[in-house]
Amino acid sequence: MFKKDVYIERRNRLKNKLKGGLVLFLGNKESAMNYLDNAYHFRQDSSFLYFFGLDMPNLAGLLDLDSGKEYLFGDDFTIDDIIWMGTQPTMKELSAEIGVENTEPFSQLGNYLRNAINQNRNIHVLPFYRGDTIIQFSNLLEISHNEAENFISIELIKAVVDLRSIKDKYEIEELIKAAAIGYKMHTTAMKMAKPGVYEQEIAGTVEGIALAHGGLLSFPIILSQNGETLHNHDHSNILQEGRLMLTDSGAETTMHYASDNTRTVPVGGKFSQKQKDIYNIVLNTVDHVTSLIKPGIPYRDIHLEAARIIAEGLTNLGIMKGNPKDAVREGAHALFMPHGLGHMMGLDVHDMEGLGEDNVGYDNEIKRSTQFGLSGLRLGRKLQEGFVLTNEPGIYFIPDLINKWETEKINTDFINFDKIKKEYINFGGIRLEDDLLVTENGSQLLGKRIPITVEEVEETMKS
Ligand code: GLY
Ligand code: MN
Ligand code: MN
Numbered sequence: 001m002f003k004k005d006v007y008i009e010r011r012n013r014l015k016n017k018l019k020g021g022l023v024l025f026l027g028n029k030e031s032a033m034n035y036l037d038n039a040y041h042f043r044q045d046s047s048f049l050y051f052f053g054l055d056m057p058n059l060a061g062l063l064d065l066d067s068g069k070e071y072l073f074g075d076d077f078t079i080d081d082i083i084w085m086g087t088q089p090t091m092k093e094l095s096a097e098i099g100v101e102n103t104e105p106f107s108q109l110g111n112y113l114r115n116a117i118n119q120n121r122n123i124h125v126l127p128f129y130r131g132d133t134i135i136q137f138s139n140l141l142e143i144s145h146n147e148a149e150n151f152i153s154i155e156l157i158k159a160v161v162d163l164r165s166i167k168d169k170y171e172i173e174e175l176i177k178a179a180a181i182g183y184k185m186h187t188t189a190m191k192m193a194k195p196g197v198y199e200q201e202i203a204g205t206v207e208g209i210a211l212a213h214g215g216l217l218s219f220p221i222i223l224s225q226n227g228e229t230l231h232n233h234d235h236s237n238i239l240q241e242g243r244l245m246l247t248d249s250g251a252e253t254t255m256h257y258a259s260d261n262t263r264t265v266p267v268g269g270k271f272s273q274k275q276k277d278i279y280n281i282v283l284n285t286v287d288h289v290t291s292l293i294k295p296g297i298p299y300r301d302i303h304l305e306a307a308r309i310i311a312e313g314l315t316n317l318g319i320m321k322g323n324p325k326d327a328v329r330e331g332a333h334a335l336f337m338p339h340g341l342g343h344m345m346g347l348d349v350h351d352m353e354g355l356g357e358d359n360v361g362y363d364n365e366i367k368r369s370t371q372f373g374l375s376g377l378r379l380g381r382k383l384q385e386g387f388v389l390t391n392e393p394g395i396y397f398i399p400d401l402i403n404k405w406e407t408e409k410i411n412t413d414f415i416n417f418d419k420i421k422k423e424y425i426n427f428g429g430i431r432l433e434d435d436l437l438v439t440e441n442g443s444q445l446l447g448k449r450i451p452i453t454v455e456e457v458e459e460t461m462k463s
Pocket of ligand 2: 248249260261262392433
């Protein structure tokens with residue numbers, strides 16, 4: 001945990017942004033995997049962690065905006081619990097660690113909330129993303145599950161997004177620690193990418209590195225020689241010479257700050273010329289994007305710049321045709337990069353996505369496009385100093401999508417379908433992903449850069 005002043009200050013800043021009523025943060029509960037006592041690994045709610053820091057189930061935090069009082073609701077462990085869990089801190093000790101003055105048994109929370117309702121006071125909550133939280137909240141207020149969403153407060157969402165979007169120095173230290181774990185994960189995967197090895201051997205080893213550093217993966221690992229499937233969680237293939245292995249993976253630190261990197265490497269350690277040609281377009285795109293990142297520029301505009309570089313590169317190879325700028329305007333490049341350039345990152349790998357993607361990545365000035373490809377961009381708004389984001393362009397040859405576009409004659413002026421079908425249909429996919437902090441005048445890579453040039457990758461794979 002951070003020092004208690006960090007949490008006190010965060011809560012004070014939040015209270016200053018809001019007008020009146022109560023703010024409720026329900027912490028997460030254990031979630032049963034196949035029976036009640038065999039739970040998934042516990043993951044605390046990220047906004048609860050941000051304001052209340054306590055990484056354990058069955059807690060709630062309450063801020064009274066009118067009196068300024070702060071409460072932690074939770075129950076002391078009984079001796080029966082302690083026999084199984086070991087010695088545990090009391091609720092009083094826990095609330096002292098985060099500078100909260102008032103501690104109440106969980107059974108009192110419903111009374112507080114219902115009293116507030118009876119006095120016509122507002123209760124602000126963040127969006128629900130777990131069914132058991134909706135049930136819990138509905139039970140506390142004695143309302144139906146459908147009524148629970150009436151309490152989701154856009155005022156609270158906006159205030160939380162404002163605060164969590166700008167990373168403080170303590171968070172940046174954690175994000176750099178997560179990056180260091182990610183470095184080990186990716187360089188290990190590179191060294192293991194030899195013909196005859198099962199993808200799952202590498203995936204398991206990489207996940208083990210995250211575990212060995214005290215946290216978990218920041219999301220289920222994407223690792224496959226079928227990298228054209230964007231989120232490929234099937235690791236059952238045996239790696240084959242001549243294929244590319246795409247690994248998209250990151251760790252959470254013990255404090256739950258994330259890393260999220262992607263590297264794509266040639267199985268066996270040597271890129272072919274054909275692979276290098278596509279790889280270097282993606283690499284140029286990542287580097288160009290990094291050079292453009294600075295406060296004030298909309299990430300949507302940088303996404304479109306990335307699209308232009310990809311379209312130019314593919315046009316030079318004869319895979320696309322026509323004017324690349326026109327191709328990007330029409331969305332033709334999205335056949336090869338059907339996803340967005342990146343997203344915020346912090347306590348969630350897609351930071352704050354539980355609060356609504358558009359509430360995090362867009363605003364009144366910049367609205368999400370509906371065009372295929374650009375519509376997948378999670379972060380479009382103007383960048384600010386202190387944002388942490390990913391830069392993750394890619395080029396993929398997705399047979400089903402290529403066939404669909406060809407059959408439906410989509411963007412035929414810009415796509416050389418014959419060449420693709422003859423030469424690239426089994427190419428796979430390449431994505432490269434770096435994590436960056438937006439600084440006063442530009443950006444800073446989080447941690448040491450994972451080998452990325454053709455030479456660096458080949459050198460690493462040799463060792
Ligand atoms: N979680 C996969 C990615 O955004 O890169
Ligand atoms: Mn990723
Ligand atoms: Mn990402």
